[in-house]
Amino acid sequence: MVKKKMEEKNKNQGLSKIVKTTFFVIAVPIITFGLYVILHGHLTPGGGFAGGAIIANLTALFLITFGRNTVKKPYKEFLLLLESLALVSLILLAFLGLKSTFFYNFLANTGNIFGRAISYGINSGYLSTAGTISLMNTAVGIEVFAALSLIIIIMYTGPVGGEDN
Amino acid sequence: MGSSVNLFLISLGYRSGGVAPIFTNAPKLKMVLPTPQALTLTNIVIDLAIVAFMLSLVILIYKRYGSLDVRDGRLKG
Amino acid sequence: MNLLLHSPILAIAIPLLCGLATPLISKFGKNVRDLWVTLGLLFTEFLVLILTYDVISNGIRIYTLGAKFPAEVVLTANFVPIRIILELDAFSVVMALTSVSISLIAFIYSLKFIKEGTAKIRYYTLFLLLVAAMVGLVFTGDLFSMFVFLELLSISSAALVAFYFHKGESLEAAFKYIVFSAVGALMVLLAIGLIYGQYGMLNIAALANVLKFSFSDKVALVLLIVAFAMKCGIVPLHMWVSDAYGEAPAPISAVLVVASQASLYVLFRISFTLFGGLPTIGIVAWFIIILGILSMVIGVSMAIIQNDIKRLIAYNAVSQVGYMLLGLGVGLAVIKNVTALNSFGLVAMEGGIFHIINDAIIMSLLFLTAGVIIYKTGTKKMDEMSGLAYEMPFTMVLFLIGALALAGLPPFNGFVSKLLIYESTFRFNPLLAIIAILVSILTLASFVKIFYSAFTGPRLREYNKVRDTPKTMLVAMLILALLTLLFGLFPNMVIDNLISPAAHALINQLKYVGGVL
Numbered sequence: 146m147v148k149k150k151m152e153e154k155n156k157n158q159g160l161s162k163i164v165k166t167t168f169f170v171i172a173v174p175i176i177t178f179g180l181y182v183i184l185h186g187h188l189t190p191g192g193g194f195a196g197g198a199i200i201a202n203l204t205a206l207f208l209i210t211f212g213r214n215t216v217k218k219p220y221k222e223f224l225l226l227l228e229s230l231a232l233v234s235l236i237l238l239a240f241l242g243l244k245s246t247f248f249y250n251f252l253a254n255t256g257n258i259f260g261r262a263i264s265y266g267i268n269s270g271y272l273s274t275a276g277t278i279s280l281m282n283t284a285v286g287i288e289v290f291a292a293l294s295l296i297i298i299i300m301y302t303g304p305v306g307g308e309d310n
Numbered sequence: 311m312g313s314s315v316n317l318f319l320i321s322l323g324y325r326s327g328g329v330a331p332i333f334t335n336a337p338k339l340k341m342v343l344p345t346p347q348a349l350t351l352t353n354i355v356i357d358l359a360i361v362a363f364m365l366s367l368v369i370l371i372y373k374r375y376g377s378l379d380v381r382d383g384r385l386k387g
Numbered sequence: 388m389n390l391l392l393h394s395p396i397l398a399i400a401i402p403l404l405c406g407l408a409t410p411l412i413s414k415f416g417k418n419v420r421d422l423w424v425t426l427g428l429l430f431t432e433f434l435v436l437i438l439t440y441d442v443i444s445n446g447i448r449i450y451t452l453g454a455k456f457p458a459e460v461v462l463t464a465n466f467v468p469i470r471i472i473l474e475l476d477a478f479s480v481v482m483a484l485t486s487v488s489i490s491l492i493a494f495i496y497s498l499k500f501i502k503e504g505t506a507k508i509r510y511y512t513l514f515l516l517l518v519a520a521m522v523g524l525v526f527t528g529d530l531f532s533m534f535v536f537l538e539l540l541s542i543s544s545a546a547l548v549a550f551y552f553h554k555g556e557s558l559e560a561a562f563k564y565i566v567f568s569a570v571g572a573l574m575v576l577l578a579i580g581l582i583y584g585q586y587g588m589l590n591i592a593a594l595a596n597v598l599k600f601s602f603s604d605k606v607a608l609v610l611l612i613v614a615f616a617m618k619c620g621i622v623p624l625h626m627w628v629s630d631a632y633g634e635a636p637a638p639i640s641a642v643l644v645v646a647s648q649a650s651l652y653v654l655f656r657i658s659f660t661l662f663g664g665l666p667t668i669g670i671v672a673w674f675i676i677i678l679g680i681l682s683m684v685i686g687v688s689m690a691i692i693q694n695d696i697k698r699l700i701a702y703n704a705v706s707q708v709g710y711m712l713l714g715l716g717v718g719l720a721v722i723k724n725v726t727a728l729n730s731f732g733l734v735a736m737e738g739g740i741f742h743i744i745n746d747a748i749i750m751s752l753l754f755l756t757a758g759v760i761i762y763k764t765g766t767k768k769m770d771e772m773s774g775l776a777y778e779m780p781f782t783m784v785l786f787l788i789g790a791l792a793l794a795g796l797p798p799f800n801g802f803v804s805k806l807l808i809y810e811s812t813f814r815f816n817p818l819l820a821i822i823a824i825l826v827s828i829l830t831l832a833s834f835v836k837i838f839y840s841a842f843t844g845p846r847l848r849e850y851n852k853v854r855d856t857p858k859t860m861l862v863a864m865l866i867l868a869l870l871t872l873l874f875g876l877f878p879n880m881v882i883d884n885l886i887s888p889a890a891h892a893l894i895n896q897l898k899y900v901g902g903v904l
Contacts, residue, residue, distance in 0.1 A: 192351075194354075232407040236403060296366075353576055363542060363545065364565055364569075370558050371558045
């Protein structure tokens with residue numbers, strides 16, 4: 146009887162210490178690679194969706210290594226807020242181009258934050274070229290990360306009444 | 311079934327001898343069409359959302375009815 | 388900033404923005420959230436109203452996303468328009484007006500119908516996303532964004548059907564609905580792939596110009612028609628309708644009706660504008676007519692035997708979609724024949740389109756009334772209800788208005804649209820009109836059944852503890868009933884100003900193409 150109780154306690158505490166340390170070690174390259182894919186969406190394949198999915202892997206790993214009960218309610222609320230915030234910023238960015246039309250790329254070809262003009266021909270990609278596309282990619286990446294993490298958490302720990310999408 | 315449609319869409323953009331449609335650092339060859347790639351990417355994301363939604367529904371149905379058999383449900387007609 | 392100029396995209400973007408911001412705004416409290424959603428919906432309604440006025444007076448309006456000015460159409464060397472273009476003609480704005488108005492009324496109703504709690508945030512968000520998807524579906528000018536909005540529609544409406552997820556039946560209904568929708572959407576994608584592979588462009592107007600009607604185009608047409616027929620709930624793909632409409636909360640059933648009609652809009656846009664030049668269009672038209680007849684007959688037959696009040700109304704919805712198909716199918720069948728078109732083809736199309744609007748109003752009224760009945764008595768089965776006329780006389784009158792209007796009695800609006808359909812289909816083929824009239828009689832029979840078992844009869848004892856109907860719900864239903872009467876007594880006002888331009892716009896394929904190229 147004592148053995149059974151100890152087994153249950155172990156199960157909810159996740160995997161061993163080695164795995165937990167490795168998780169922290171491997172989280173850094175995952176985040177970096179994910180951010181690389183997101184930010185270079187206009188230059189290399191990937192973009193918002195793929196990069197967000199890469200970072201969402203981190204939540205799945207987190208759940209596996211740390212057990213079912215370490216995810217508390219504030220984390221879920223935070224993810225919901227993050228998701229809404231990212232989506233709202235996406236549409237607001239689209240609105241900002243409204244003096245011409247919706248979704249107008251008002252940062253391209255100016256000198257501003259992402260505004261360098263594209264040079265033709267063979268060159269290695271310059272990061273600050275694409276204007277609003279990069280900002281939108283970032284917003285989409287954050288949103289995909291939040292949404293997929295929510296889906297994984299809700300599927301793993303049971304429904305609480307959060308939304309599915 | 312969704313994967314087959316995605317593959318079909320990508321193969322639509324193929325040009326013989328083409329390379330990946332990335333603008334910078336490109337060799338001077340013909341490029342594969344990028345539009346069906348955009349369609350496919352969107353489709354993959356949408357299918358992901360649908361499958362996630364369906365799976366959550368299945369989990370809830372299992373919790374409610376105790377089995378996954380369609381005949382055990384209470385809805386008919 | 389010129390509001391009218393940017394309204395097409397604003398009408399889609401405002402509900403989207405409001406819906407996505409709702410979880411954030413709800414942090415400030417319940418009343419702020421309600422106010423936010425109301426403002427968003429009212430603003431959308433205002434935008435659609437001024438758009439309707441503008442498009443009907445001035446003609447087709449297009450909006451290009453991401454170009455230097457909204458009406459700019461950027462063409463590549465082969466006359467292919469790039470960028471996503473929204474194209475609004477009279478039919479689009481009429482459908483958009485119906486959708487947003489009914490959604491607004493359903494929203495007023497659901498202010499009190501859905502009980503409080505965190506679930507309401509989810510409800511409002513999904514509701515606003517659904518409105519954005521509906522408006523987007525009718526405003527779009529190219530096939531791929533149509534696909535995207537279709538998927539958004541399916542997912543948000545399925546999530547709303549499964550809203551009460553502690554009941555098993557809503558989950559099953561939502562599951563059935565989304566499986567059907569997912570298969571339909573895959574077929575749409577396959578059709579889009581076929582068309583794109585052949586022509587290299589996806590803009591509907593540009594495609595209408597260059598379509599060559601080869602074999603793969605016909606396959607694409609069949610796939611598209613079947614997929615959207617599934618989304619409208621036409622027989623033989625109607626299995627999800629009764630479940631989904633029956634298990635959803637009452638205001639959502641009303642909005643689902645309008646969502647199915649948005650899919651009906653796409654069906655007709657494809658048949659008339661995209662494939663309108665098809666030499667064998669008569670076969671497609673007859674196919675639509677036969678599907679319409681089947682839907683009418685099967686829908687009403689299954690309605691009569693139902694025990695559950697919302698499933699009965701849902702099967703009647705299937706039957707009414709048959710009427711719309713009949714009217715517009717007759718118009719499609721005579722589209723090449725100019726004399727027949729002018730004598731009865733246009734009238735049939737006007738009847739069909741008017742019936743779309745009327746059906747939206749009447750079905751919403753019926754579903755909302757049924758919602759009140761369920762709200763007060765707590766049950767959905769008609770066996771367990773009796774004697775409600777003593778408790779809720781007001782609701783009974785509203786229900787009676789809806790039932791008589793649907794069966795096609797004067798002076799309600801159902802009479803006008805059904806009369807238009809009867810007369811024109813009689814001149815086309817008398818047998819169809821006879822079947823249509825018989826189905827109307829059976830519709831009336833099914834509603835007599837509800838009336839008899841729910842309202843008349845001895846009063847049950849447990850009704851002493853029945854709650855009062857909240858005012859907002861009554862106001863919403865009252866608006867719908869007034870619209871029913873208004874459209875019935877003064878139909879010319881609606882037909883001349885809204886529906887005739889819509890029917891003409893649907894036939895006039897050249898004008899649609901001319902808007903873009």
